[in-house]
Amino acid sequence: MAPFEFETRLIHAGQDPDPATGAVVPPIHLATTFAQDAVGQHKGFEYARTGNPTRAVLESTMADLEGGTHAFAFASGMAAEDALIRTLPANGHIVIPTDAYGGTYRLFTRVHTALVVVAMDLSSLRQLPDETDMVWIESPTNPGLSVVDIAKVAEHAHAQDALVVVDNTFATPYLQRPLELGADVVVHSSTKYLGGHSDVVGGVVITDNDAVAEQLAFLQNATGAVPSPFDCYLVLRGLKTLALRMDRHQENAAAVAAFLAKHRDVERVLYPGSGGMVSFTLKDGEAAALRVAGRTTLFTLAESLGAVESLIEHPARMTHASAEGSSLAVDPALLRLSVGVEHIDDLIADLRQALE
């Protein structure tokens, strides 16, 4: 939908009224199989693992929003990442920065055990090992919330024929479109901001690389980690308000970051200046972090992020526990906030009492 702005595409891309009924919401197609007029003659769908009309709508919407030519929806962010990793040779070389989602690192090192995984400091991504097949970045990173210069990394990676993958879960295509910056593949946990309401687990891969897309299409069908039609509908429903939600997440997160920066018990605030995630460390270390995490009432103590309600978590013991002892281990004095869309005064009052 090239002539339209992003906010318009969120609502209309890939979602023309249903030609059969005029329904303005894409129907949830539950059929597992589709009638054929003659052997091999069908309307684009044969069997629902291979292709489903509701999933096809989500995929074309996501391709449009990220500016890619192909998108593939999966049952979770991890299933999406797993399919992508399977496009590499078994003993391929992959570079991942030391600040990344713990589950990604676990997938690379404990499931795809033949992979050569090089964990690098963000600042050294411009000197990639010669054999690198794929560079995997998150921006902003999780939970350090550092911002990566995707265009620069892509330039260096492409000079040695490595693919650049960006996990765009934190920024969403509303704030950052990695393919426009030179990345080859974008991956999402749609469980987070895309769904936006803590009620669906999903993943998507988007690319403009035809060779990668061909492999992903094969893997999506051959391994079968596909999302249910209802889950696809929930992500599509969430997407419509992505821009509205992100604006409020961002406004609230900036105010929370400013409040924390002035608080005497807070050592450091990590906020990249956009998005809804804020991390901070406490001067009194892990004990203080655990105390604050246990005292908030509006900020629910829970894993995950990106939904309308505010959440607090302790990455070292929760989301990033699988990285303990590795180079991806997280400072135990650090807390991560997913700032929701509630009234800012209530959010700050909750943090103030929890820090008392």
Ligand SMILES: *Cc1c(COP(=O)(O)O)cnc(C)c1O
């Ligand atoms: C949650 C998350 C994932 C994993 O996605 P699931 O939907 O939980 O499988 C991957 N990357 C990032 C940045 C995440 O936040």
